[in-house]
Amino acid sequence: MRRFWSVLFLLVPILGVATFVAAPYYNIWFPKDVSEHGRTIDNLFMFILWLTGIVFVATELTLFYFMWKYDEKSTKTPVKFSHGSHALELVWTILPAATLLFIAIYQMEAWASAKMQPPDMKPLVEVTGRQFNWDFRYPGPDNELYTEDDIVRTDGKLYLPVNEDVLLRITSLDVLHSFFLPNLRMKQDVIPGMQQSMWFKATDTGGYDIVCAELCGWGHYKMKGRVYFLPREKYEMKLEEMRREQNTMRAEIPEEDDE
Amino acid sequence: MSDHEHGHAPQLEYQEALPISNGKTFMWLFLSTEIMFFAALIGTYIVLRFGAIAWPSTHDVHLAEIWGATNTFVLICSSVSIVLALEAAKKNNAASARAWMVLTLVLGFVFLGIKMYEYNAKFSHGVYPQHPHSQIYEKPDVYYAQAVRIRLNSLAAELKNNTERTPEQDAQLEVVDDITQKYVVPAETAMRDDPDSPAGRVKIFEMADAIYPRASVHEHHGGSHAAKSRQGKFSLAATEVEGEAGDHSGHSVSGHFVGLNDEHPWLKLPIMIPGGNMWASTYFLVTGFHAIHVIVGLICFVVLLGMTLDRTKAGIIENVGLYWHFVDLVWIFLFPILYLF
Amino acid sequence: MSTVTSDTHSAAHGEHAHASSFLKTYVFSLDHKIIGLQFLFSTLIWFFVGGMLALGIRWQLAFPWRPMPILGNLLATAEGGQIAPEVYTMLVTMHATVMIFFVIIPVLAGAFGNFLIPLMIGADDMAVPFLNMASYWVMWPAFIVMGMSFFVEGGASQGGWTAYPPFALTQGDGQFLWLIGLTLVGISSMMGSVNYMTTIIQMRAPGMTMFRLPMTIWAMFITAILQAFALPVLTAAGFMQLMDLKMGTGFFIPEGWTTNNNPMASGGGQPLLWQHLFWFYSHPAVYIMILPAMGMVSDILSTFSRKPLFGYKPMVYSISGIAGLGFIVWGHHMFVSGMNPMLGMTFMVSTMMIALPSAIKTFNWLGTMWGGKIQFTTPMLFAIAFVSMFIIGGLSGIFMAATPIDIFIHDTYYIVAHFHYVLFSGTAMAVFGGIYYWFPKMFGRMMNESLGKIHFTLTFVLMNCVFFPMHILGMVGFPRRLADPYHYETFRNLLPLNQFISYCAFALVASQVFFVLNFFGSMFFGPRAGRNPWKANGLEWQAPSPPGHGNFDFQPVIYRGPYEYGSPEVEEDYYPQTQPPPDKQEDVSQ
Ligand code: HEA
């Protein structure tokens, strides 16, 4: 019983680390990364995980050690009558300060490339969030949004080319939503009346989830979409197909995007 | 501290701290929280104003510097008079303290009175912060034209249904018909013929200007009606009242222009002020919360007047005075940002 | 000098036991101790309510759409106990609202602040007792208003505790009542905080200089300052949202906004403005929710390590530093909100910097235990748990402060893990520790140590089982506030883990029985505590247990700081603040 408490606290770093070590084996880990800067973000995450992991283990072990060593029953020497130490204070101010500043500066580039330096191109798609669906508007052959030949899709499926820079224009019709692509490590809140952009470069084909990550009402949980990354030829075929579909549909329902 | 008659607790002594009473410390700290409250309100005003696409000029919305300035002056005077009340109370001169307090109270009421007059000037023009009452439209678009049409139609219907019309009402009906023919119909036709052309918008704009001529439009475009017509862009129906003593005396000082709504107050047509709704929201927000603070101050004055304001009450007067200075100070910030810029 | 009168244990109250003054003594009492206890009891009740709401959340996440036993019928009658998606959001909103505004903030400032401030600084009461009482009595109306919102048309607010417009503005009366309740809570905090500041500045016992104040008091003082400067902003923002909701103004309504396909006439407002105003308050508020806990933990750690607090002044400065920096980091909640990315960068730097004072505090706590003689009492265990858990919660904050990473983990369970680690595993542990520690002073009796340790062990183990796996959930991208995430391909395989979390959460709530039993049992049957059961230095331990009206039966005079444990100047290993130094013994003993 005497050492029970210290050991209980020792479990914190042990099980804590164990959780992070075991999780990938249960396949509960980052979702598959399919974008270029997703790798950057994962690496930054792992970098901070290692760094804070070391701080975590070190501090928790120190805590354990002090509990073990300075237990009242086993300590016979009088306590250290110390009110602190200037030297130590300085050390543990400057060290973390340097670390933190380093982390901050280290992150900036990734942030800038993800949110501040859009590729020089016209948006491929305009994404509009509304309760509770994602609508997509492709500019069509003339590459201009809001012209006659736009393709408007409300089935929640987004088609994009793979291995190419992609620029999306995203906005909202009613309340806040958040356009979240877990597999691309990308997220952007959308605000009615404001235009946001998102850009990335997918590195793998396939279909991936689009999640709404900002509370937007009772249907928030089902505001789901899928994004498909296709090779260029297939992508253009898909666009062509959608255009044809739209033309047939327009004959029946004049204004498709008005629901 | 507390006035318990029992208990073994000795009257405690305290470490020397700030050389002011607890009450005054409390009041200072309380005021610092109030500063943050108004900082948030004023900050909101600034953010919204500079983020807005359009913002009405002061004269567009019937803000007259003269009243703002008068109110500033009134509040400053009241700040002086409450200090004099405090001085008198410190000298144990209750009667004189009382007199100064009464003056402060009266000045406070004058402030509120002017404020009410100003609010009223806005309400009477359909400038309200809230929806069912607000007559403000932001753009000269179809919605606006439609709203004008609806109001005119309902006026006309009401008048026509009235079988025993007075001659006055006959005249009113005529006015309604005139306006419909002169402004609404051309605008509607223009819009219908070519919805995307600027011609319709210009027509609606002209209608809006006739109903409620905005000072900024006229001032910015060279002042006088004549100059306007020569430019040939718009022909503005408004007549300037400035200098014309007599009718609409209330507005003449503020350089207000007379529109249909002023000529015929019963019309109450929807008006068009770009940015007007947001302006109304923020204006009533900041001045409203300031007015509430003034009212709280006046209540304190009334309570104080129920007491004999001798030396023992100096502390209370001082605290109330601090509060009153704060209210004054807030207004000194509000006046320039609302009236002058 | 400690020979003054026998323990008077509320003699003052006993004299007044006749019926007419019962109300005055125990209900509408002006006595800070009674008000503090009223706050404590009320917040425990609300804690229970908040915990029940959490169970509702956990039920849905473990067994989506399955009717919930017992609670389900109470909350969602229409669906036969099944939690509808909108009810789920209400549960989340109200869980957070209750926990933050009715549990953590009032238990720290209201209960401990009220009870401890005058006792620890040597005052006979608060500076303005009446406002103190008022600050308690607006809490209940606030809670009732919030509770009522479940029964109005449309139900309680679904806006989340952050109430982001324009969605929050589409909520009907539930949102209205939520805002009213929030404003009332704000008024309560306002009255409290100005009162605390005045009391701490003006009513310290002779010799109690600012740098002899215990950390608890310093923390309460800085917290009060934070409240005083941050809260009015939320109040103002709340009024604006109220006006948007009910009067048709448009502060937060964007240009050209439509509801139900009707264009709103007013426009030109800015939804992001709310977020700025809200977080301008609510980021300082998260420090409001932890600083007093840090203060209490510092006191407890020092007492049971039988050793002076390591680095008293650095601790004071770091608390002030946290408070100061706390005002310039709010943007870290808005990295992906659409705010200017340049601002995001500056907020990242300031947020990183705020970890610095926290680091100083953490290392000083470790330094306090270093070379001590640690007594593993229940309060001490909770205090150590606070340190251990705060490290986890704080470190996860670093991930989110890093903007690129936050793009991914924002609004995922990583955030949920982070704030439960600082709030529940952190602050709530300190609150438990504080209750075990000051219980003898509050009720004159000791709590049961064995039950306390069972309670501690179960809570400690289970809460880690509940909240630690949430980090992993967050790494998968599992979003918050989602009634049923399992229909996403990405999150489908997370159900078993969520079930594990939920089972542990049920057990966690159940294990609080040991606390409830101990608390109420000890109030009546616990062994009597003397004035100073822990042999602690603080001034409060020199007053009778429980202290009578006016707190002290002698005039306290302070000779030193509160952490002189193991001083070589005296025989015993503690050295109360009021004990005169050996050479001065005579002049006070009259
Ligand atoms: C008590 C409450 C509390 C506390 C103390 C904190 C502390 C911190 N918080 Fe937390 N936070 C919340 C409560 C709290 N937070 C809540 C409730 C939310 C969510 C709100 C919502 O959206 O609903 C939130 C959300 C939140 C976000 C937004 C995330 C998002 O929505 O995307 C961020 C981002 O930066 C953040 C960061 C931090 C940081 C950097 C600290 C720092 O202060 C932590 C500092 C501490 C340490 C770092 C550990 C100890 C130090 C060491 C051991 C030294 C060595 C360390 C290093 C060198 C790294 N928090």
Ligand code: HEA
């Ligand atoms: C202080 C704050 C606090 C506390 C203590 C808790 C405690 C708990 N919280 Fe929560 N939580 C929040 C603050 C808090 N939470 C916030 C701010 C959010 C965000 C909301 C939003 O997104 O808007 C949130 C959201 C949140 C979610 C995310 C929901 C979602 O996004 O979909 C979940 C999910 O598991 C959760 C679970 C829990 C659990 C299982 C507990 C358990 O630890 C609860 C255990 C309860 C007890 C242990 C109480 C026992 C009772 C007593 C000890 C008193 C007994 C006395 C008497 C009976 C007199 N909480």
Ligand code: CUA
């Ligand atoms: Cu859209 Cu959540």
Ligand SMILES: [Cu+2]
């Ligand atoms: Cu924060």
